[in-house]
Amino acid sequence: MQKVRKAVLPAAGLGTRFLPATKAQPKEMLPVVDKPLIQYTVEECVASGIENIIIVTGRGKNAIEDHFDSAPELERFLEEHGQPERAELVRQISKMVHFSYTRQRAVGDDQVAVLAARELVGDEPFAVLLGDVIINGRPVTRSLMDVYEETGVGAIAVEAVHRDRLRLYGVVDTKPAPHQRWGDKLHRIHDLVEKPAPEEAPSNLGVTGRYVLPPVIFDYLAKTEPGSGGEIQLTDALRHLARAEGLYAYVFDGKSYDAGDKLGFLKATVELGLENAEFGDEFRAYLKTVPL
Numbered sequence: 001m002q003k004v005r006k007a008v009l010p011a012a013g014l015g016t017r018f019l020p021a022t023k024a025q026p027k028e029m030l031p032v033v034d035k036p037l038i039q040y041t042v043e044e045c046v047a048s049g050i051e052n053i054i055i056v057t058g059r060g061k062n063a064i065e066d067h068f069d070s071a072p073e074l075e076r077f078l079e080e081h082g083q084p085e086r087a088e089l090v091r092q093i094s095k096m097v098h099f100s101y102t103r104q105r106a107v108g109d110d111q112v113a114v115l116a117a118r119e120l121v122g123d124e125p126f127a128v129l130l131g132d133v134i135i136n137g138r139p140v141t142r143s144l145m146d147v148y149e150e151t152g153v154g155a156i157a158v159e160a161v162h163r164d165r166l167r168l169y170g171v172v173d174t175k176p177a178p179h180q181r182w183g184d185k186l187h188r189i190h191d192l193v194e195k196p197a198p199e200e201a202p203s204n205l206g207v208t209g210r211y212v213l214p215p216v217i218f219d220y221l222a223k224t225e226p227g228s229g230g231e232i233q234l235t236d237a238l239r240h241l242a243r244a245e246g247l248y249a250y251v252f253d254g255k256s257y258d259a260g261d262k263l264g265f266l267k268a269t270v271e272l273g274l275e276n277a278e279f280g281d282e283f284r285a286y287l288k289t290v291p292l
């Protein structure tokens with residue numbers, strides 16, 4: 001089976017749910033505790049063994065490239081001013097992995113972004129990570145890569161979602177597909193529905209923004225017509241893939257934070273702040289003093 005070496009990170013969105021913060025700044029660069037949002041997904045890729053990250057950007061997104069580039073003046077300044085640890089922190093960001101960039105010409109959705117990466121991905125399986133979602137614990141992308149590398153079938157991460165929130169997710173219709181290695185975490189997908197009304201949702205399993213897909217998905221993406229909300233949806237292409245070639249849903253264990261809107265972002269900031277090794281305890285003590 002072909003190894004999964006590449007990951008595509010769509011980062012061309014306008015960040016409209018975050019205005020005014022995102023008027024002149026990419027949403028992907030908003031800091032959650034001490035790192036820009038997109039660095040969390042990049043680190044998940046690195047922890048999963050991805051070798052090449054393809055970031056799909058657009059107009060106004062140059063800060064993303066600068067962030068993952070080397071910064072010799074800053075590194076030198078920090079070295080010369082007795083801050084070697086900070087210099088190393090800065091250096092590591094550009095050395096983690098190989099980055100490639102491509103631009104999405106038209107403003108569009110994740111589907112168009114993934115398609116924009118077709119040339120750079122080539123004829124091999126690849127991961128897609130939607131940057132709004134931060135996932136803690138064992139890297140989920142690694143688990144999806146394991147499923148693909150063992151079975152040759154694509155896999156997407158799902159988690160149980162409260163009924164009231166299903167309309168914010170792609171929702172899967174599955175049958176259990178117990179597997180020696182993954183037990184009942186693995187399901188076969190029969191259908192997917194993008195952002196269903198709660199009474200129309202086929203299950204409570206929501207798609208969490210992590211995918212490992214075979215290259216044939218590009219053909220399905222190229223053929224898919226606009227779906228929910230008039231947008232061309234990645235989910236619709238996945239439905240075709242599931243029917244024609246098979247697709248697994250993998251129910252992962254870790255905790256996910258959807259930092260894609262203001263409230264989710266605040267929750268992620270508080271929870272990840274509490275976990276911070278340097279000041280988490282102090283932050284907890286502070287929160288207890290906040291009148292609620």
Ligand code: G1P
Pocket residue numbers: 110130132133168169170171194206207208209234235258260
């Ligand atoms: C996207 C996907 C959706 C998925 C969600 C996870 O939606 O289209 O299927 O469940 O990410 O966060 P978005 O949140 O970008 O509208």
